[in-house]
Amino acid sequence: MKSRHNICNLMLFALLLLSHSMVFSQSNKQQELEDRRQELRQEIQKINALQLENKSKEKSQLSLIESFNYKISVLNNLISVTNQQANLLTREINANQKRITKLRDELKELKEDYAAMIVKSYKSKNQQSRIMFLLSSNNFKQAYKRLQYMKQYADHQKQQGQEIKSKSEELQRINVNLLKQKEDKQKLIAENKEVQKTLEEERRKHQNLIASIKKNINTYASQIKKKQQEADKIDREIEKIIREAIASSNKKAGKAESSIGFALTAEEKVLASNFASNKGKLPWPVEKGFVTVGYGTQPSPIDKSLTIRSNGVRIATEKGAKVRAIFNGEVSRIVVIRNSNPVVMIRHGNYITAYKNLSKVYVKEGDKVTTKQDIGEVFTNPSNGDTILNFILYENLNTLNPSEWIYKM
Template sequence: MIGINYSRPLLFLFVLFLGFNVTNAQTNRDELEKRRIELRNEISRINELRISNQKKQRSVLGQVEDLNQQIKSTEDLIKLTNQQANLLTREINTNTNKIGQLRKELEQLKEDYARMIRRSYKSKSQQSRIMFLLSSKNFLQAYKRLQYMKQYTEYRKQQGEEIKANTAQLQELNSRLVQQKEEKEQLIAENRKTRAELEKNRRSQQELMATIKKREGQFAAQIRQKQNEIDEIDRAIERMIRESIAKSNEESGSSSRDTYELTPAAKALAADFNNNKGKLPWPVRSGVVTMKYGKQRHPVVRSVMVNNNGVRIDTDEGGKARAVFNGTVSEVQAVKGANKAVMVRHGDYITIYNNLETVYVKRGDVVVTEQEIGEIATSRTTGKTTLHFLLYKNNQKMDPADWIYRM
């Protein structure tokens, strides 16, 4: 009878398990690489904006804010690159172990095959296959011997194919291992360069912070004054929202100023908007969030608390604001201290695009996702082109970062 090696099914399961892990690791690595490219692009955007702003702005605070953004993104990039390198290290170790296991299996296969060939040769020298069949006691025995000979021949062929397949797999793994080691070295070299850039930016940051420290009280007063102006703008926007709700509800016979009375079509639009939470496009083609939502310490003068009802996004001069979802323009208003604001309604959700120099839409216009609705104003004082983007459900403000893809 043909000897059966029961370790092979176990090896097959082992290789299958490793293959699954490699596939899973590859998926993780692809995701990390995608995020790394995004971070590098973000750093490039920040750097371009910072260089552009340096030529225009006289504000030390603004320069430090820009540097802080770049430092934060660079730190994120270094952290992510380290994750990639660690993942590659694990993959290299996995493949090294797999190569060792395959080599052992290949040696065993070759030994089995050689033993089989020797046995076959001896069998041929002692008696021919025909004599082996003719010496059968009866037809049934002859039939069984014939089947055995067929199985034996097939098994030899299978062993040869298995050796060939394992050899090819071993060569592929060796090639992959070399590639992974090269990728890891490249990541390490890139991290070294990124760290050098980070240290350079930190030195610049420290120099600017030393200047701020000498006049911290003065800067704190400026920030508080600016926050008062922002609060006034936010109150104006909230009044605009209440008036819009009241105006819409008046048309439908309701007196509510807090929530929209929705038609079936408006309910469907709101549901569609809600289903896209976390997947909405950015309200600018290219930009960097310079101030997040909510109460927070000022990024430079840490002793001062500031508040933001939305997010502030710096973009290129001449940058356009874009609708993040299908909707209807419900208001276009000039806001004191913030140029113009466009309010787009998506059922009972509202998106507001504030600080527009030029507006391309009017009240009642239907807009579609990523449609340009206006050009963002550039500050003469700071040289920055900043969109203030807000998101509400009825009159309840919400964090745009929860809704916009990777904000």
Template sequence: MLNKSTFILLSCLLLSSISVLAQSDKQKALEAKRLKFQQELKQLNSLLFSDQKKEKSVVSLIEDLSYKVNVRRNLIKVTNDQANLLTREINANQNEISSLRKQLSTLKEEYSQMIVKSYKSKSEQSRVMFLLSSEDFKQAYKRLQYIKQYTDFQKEQGDLIKGKTLKLQELNTDLIRQKKDKDQLVAENRITQKELEKELKEQEKLMGSIRSNLSSYSSKIKKTQQEIDRIDAEIERIIKEAIAESNRKAGKSTTSKGFALTPKAEIIAKNFASNKGKLPWPVERGVVKVRYGTQRSPIDPTVQIKSNGVRIATEKNAQVKAVFEGEVSKVILIKNSNPIVMLRHGNYITIYRNLSKVYIKQGDKVNRNQVIGAVFTDSGGESMLAFSIYKDSKPENPASWIYKM
């Protein structure tokens, strides 16, 4: 049986351990985010801000810089969150250290008094006399039990002191590490903040250079969006034709909104769906410059940019890979546009746009990670792959499907 003091100590240690583990999990999650943003900044500098990109248009430079500023702001925020969490952990540890020191002092005082008392009556003769002076066997047995319990209690008190001393040492070690980690995070954030200030000044300078003729730049952005919308409409028309054809072959209504699947196609579709969030990137190195959905233009916030997929900035002549096994449904050649590859995976379709080279043809079977083409690089040195995922004729957010996108 545990005495009250031991029970309280174990309860406190258990609650403390649970709290430390919870905070540790939060720190690990924040650290993973911080490393992700740091890696993204490295990729941005390499892919969007290298010396080879000096011929870029002002619009592209502003777009790239706006993206970089957002990533750096995210890095500053997550680093601040880490530092604040460390501050709370440091305060909690300092409070626990103070409490433990008081408990330890009390325990040592009680233990000292117990040892003195025990020493005064420790002789074997005293214990024997204590037992022999019993009035009957029952009393002698109780006195024997008392001697044993007193000895056990002394040992428990010694173990309590040892446990609290070790806990105190661990907390002091953690405190030193936490303060060092916090100082490092604060120092890193100062550097990051200075970089952000430089980038914001550069962004303002670039915006100043186009502000006098903003309407002209806005018109160009709208025209580009119209061209993207035209290609999107053509892709959706082709997908709907493929759906109608699959239903015609299966003897079903051609007005159906979903593919008619063969047993083999059903298996591929199920396998594709089971890999949601785990599919590989379609390029080896890249950053998502334009995300899925509708967003404001960094040049003119009144202009909206719509994206049925993601646009990935990558390196020159980057090889494009199939994200899953499937069949080449079509290689699309649209006027005033670079080649587009459409791969079918049951009732799912992946689309790879803005290619300079295509290594496969319609009807080919492709494997996961098979190279199917190369990304086109424009005159400004920008290599951008537009990547989309459709379920039947409805576009889905690729970030929900691609690993860590």
């Protein structure tokens, strides 16, 4: 009997732990979704602010398409996250409603038992009847057991009263929580309707813009090819400089110059290790901005038959935006190519960051820079108001996806 009782207690304890774990897990998930929703809302605010700032400018059609694509993507993500929150709240509301029903049934049963106990206690309240109950015992052992029984009965009565109070308070808490959850869900639904309206409006503008571009698709296709050729030209020059720097480092270390990686000094190894350990936590190269073109090969948003090869990311920012070093390092080169804007290259051990399309450069080759130090200013195209920073991240000669390294990119 004792063993069975212990097993039952263990099972009850396990169920309580499981229930608590599920509630904790749901709470964590809800917080994660809310954090993500706020991030997306802030991202939309950044896009709107930058679009408003350049409203007076005649933005290039290509830049507008990139902005529309990104904004539509963020709006879709916001709707998806908000729907997940609403669905999770629905599950929590249903669980709470079931819990309330169960608690009410338990309270009803407890109160009935307690009422019966009080009636019975009242009937035996007479002090004389209690004394007689004890005195009528056949022996001292029986009297002691009866005394223990009376004490246990009184304790049980008190415990029942406390349990009723505790369950009543729990019921009240769940009811309050339930009302808040229903209110939160209604707010999310209302907000999602507004976001849906904004999304439809952005899609309409996007479709109108695409329609106008398709009337003169050859001209825009030519612009895309030209921009790609210019980007490729600069990227080839950067890769040539990195290859030469790798050969030079290996020559100094007495190694084969044909090596594909930097020969690092002890100090450079520490710097590279620190850089790598900050993956996903590195700051943005500009204080305000959003990515209009991501890393990798992708179809053109205007002509799907054309591909965009992006060794890094393109970040739209505000006029006069300062460019910041994303980590401690040394300015290895300032690259100036004819008909192109300057590029600053910073070396962090065997990692290199390249900041393209600058109008001003605040540093010189050989300068030691620190995290978030201003190194220049992003160029603003006077004809259309575009302020775009091209940012590339290398490990030796290999390009890396900046969105995996920069915090919440």
